[in-house]
Amino acid sequence: MYGKPEYWNERYRVSGSYDWLQTYSSLRNLLSLESLMGTSKLKPLSPFPSHEKCRVLILGCGNSSFAFDMLKDGWKGHITNVDFSSTVIQQMKQKYVGYSDFLDFRCVDITKGLPFADKTFDLIICKATFDCVLTSAASISSIKKVVEESSRVLKNGHGILFLVSHGNPDSRVVFLERDSDLSYYWGEVNIHTVARRSASSTKNDYVYVCRKRLDDIPPLKSPHQAFSCKTNGSDTHKPDTSLKSSNTRVG
Numbered sequence: 477m478y479g480k481p482e483y484w485n486e487r488y489r490v491s492g493s494y495d496w497l498q499t500y501s502s503l504r505n506l507l508s509l510e511s512l513m514g515t516s517k518l519k520p521l522s523p524f525p526s527h528e529k530c531r532v533l534i535l536g537c538g539n540s541s542f543a544f545d546m547l548k549d550g551w552k553g554h555i556t557n558v559d560f561s562s563t564v565i566q567q568m569k570q571k572y573v574g575y576s577d578f579l580d581f582r583c584v585d586i587t588k589g590l591p592f593a594d595k596t597f598d599l600i601i602c603k604a605t606f607d608c609v610l611t612s613a614a615s616i617s618s619i620k621k622v623v624e625e626s627s628r629v630l631k632n633g634h635g636i637l638f639l640v641s642h643g644n645p646d647s648r649v650v651f652l653e654r655d656s657d658l659s660y661y662w663g664e665v666n667i668h669t670v671a672r673r674s675a676s677s678t679k680n681d682y683v684y685v686c687r688k689r690l691d692d693i694p695p696l697k698s699p700h701q702a703f704s705c706k707t708n709g710s711d712t713h714k715p716d717t718s719l720k721s722s723n724t725r726v727g
C-alpha cells in the first residue's frame with residue numbers, strides 16, 4: 477500500500493506536517509560539510525559546495541518540514557522536492573508559496589525516472605521513501621531505477637545520496653549495488669546508526685551516505701578496486717560483506 481499514490485493521497489487529505497524516522501535537527505550533524513565529505517582516502521574531484529550553494533533534491537518529500545528546516549538553517553542553494561502524491565504537492569506549494577526562490581515542489585513518481593538533467597544536484601535526500609518503494613509490487617526493479625537515476629542526476633566527484641531508512645545494512649546495501657557491485661555507482665558509502673526518535677523505541681534508523689563515483693566509467697570487476705564502505709555508530713550490526721566481495725571496508 478505504501479507504494480501506491482492513492483494511499484498517500486488519502487492519507488494527506490487532511491493537511492498537516494509529519495517527519496518520518498528522523499527530523500532535520502536529528503540529522504543536522506550528519507549533514508555538516510565535514511560529515512558529508514567523510515573520512516575517505518578517495519579525494520573528491522570538486523569540493524562539496526557550501527550550504528548556501530548546494531543544490532538539493534528531496535525524494536518523496538511528503539508533508540515533512542525537512543526542506544524548510546534546511547532553508548532556515550542556511551541551505552539556500554535551492555531545494556527541489558518531489559513526491560508522487562499530487563495532494564501533498566499541492567499543499568506544499570501553497571504552504572511555501574513565499575519561498576519559491578529556494579524551494580520547489582513537483583509531482584514525480586521516482587520509480588519512473590527523474591525529470592532532471594545529468595549531474596544537476598550536489599545532494600539527494602531520501603528519507604523513509606526508499607522503504608516505501610520496497611513495498612511496491614515491482615519493488616526490485618523500482619528501487620534499481622531510483623538508485624540508477626539518483627546516481628545519474630548527482631554531480632560527479634562529490635554528489636551524495638543521503639539515504640535514511642529503518643532497514644539495516646544487510647537489507648539495504650544490496651539495493652545500492654549494481655550487478656552485486658557497490659562501487660558501480662559509489663566511490664564511498666558510510667553508514668551511520670541513529671537512535672529512533674520515539675522515546676519508547678530501542679530501535680535504530682540507518683543513514684547511508686553514498687558518495688558518487690569520481691568518473692562516469694563503470695569499474696572493471698576487480699577484487700582490488702579501491703572502495704570504501706564504512707559503518708559508524710554504536711550498532712553492533714555489521715553489513716554482510718559477502719554481498720560486496722572485496723570492495724568493502726567496514727569500520
Ligand SMILES: C[S@@+](CC[C@H](N)C(=O)[O-])C[C@H]1O[C@@H](n2cnc3c(N)ncnc32)[C@H](O)[C@@H]1O
Pocket residue numbers: 478479480481484494495496497535536537538539540558559560561564584585586587602603604605608609
Ligand atoms: C514514509 S513517507 C516519508 C515522507 C518524508 N520523506 C519524511 O521523511 O517525512 C514516504 C513519501 O514518499 C512518497 N512516495 C512513495 N513512493 C513514491 C514514488 N514512487 N515516487 C514519489 N514519491 C513516493 C509518498 O507519497 C510519501 O509522501
